[in-house]
Amino acid sequence: MEHEAGRGGTRDRDSEGRARNARPRDGLGRPLPYGAPGVERQPEGVPRSPRETVEEAQSLLDAGKPFHAHEVFEDAWKSGPEAEKGLWRGLAQLAVGLTHAARGNATGGARLLRRGAAAAEEWAAAAGLPRPHDVDVASLAAWARELASAVEAGGGRPVNAAARAPRLRGR
Incomplete structure (x- = not known):
């Protein structure tokens, strides 16, 4: 990873010249100063089966x-079958909603939790698959809406992401 001078700062570039952010991050994805110890990031563009995607995501949650x-x-949204993009995008929004809630961003967290719940439900209904890849969409959407309401009622107090993690398979 190289650093190149940009508009008043540096930009991280990979070996092919694409912009990348190499700053270390904490467990909630917040950037830390260069050189600080951070949480190992998920590699980008990793092809996984749907089962592997759900298992890896659940472990991280x-x-x-x-x-x-x-x-x-x-990764699943961007590299998976076109027909499943709506499902993976909705699940990604749920995870980002929980991220914002854990950071204390009540407005953004609640909004993304509800948006992700609606997207996953709409995809599952249109596909006629209430449990795609064994993901319990109905239970997940109920979790997201309940957490969104709790986050709003909490007045911006961060939630414990691990304690509030959803069960993707409803178990």
């Missing part, structure tokens, strides 16, 4: 790392 789970869902 359980560890209180919803930002990193979002990256796993984003």
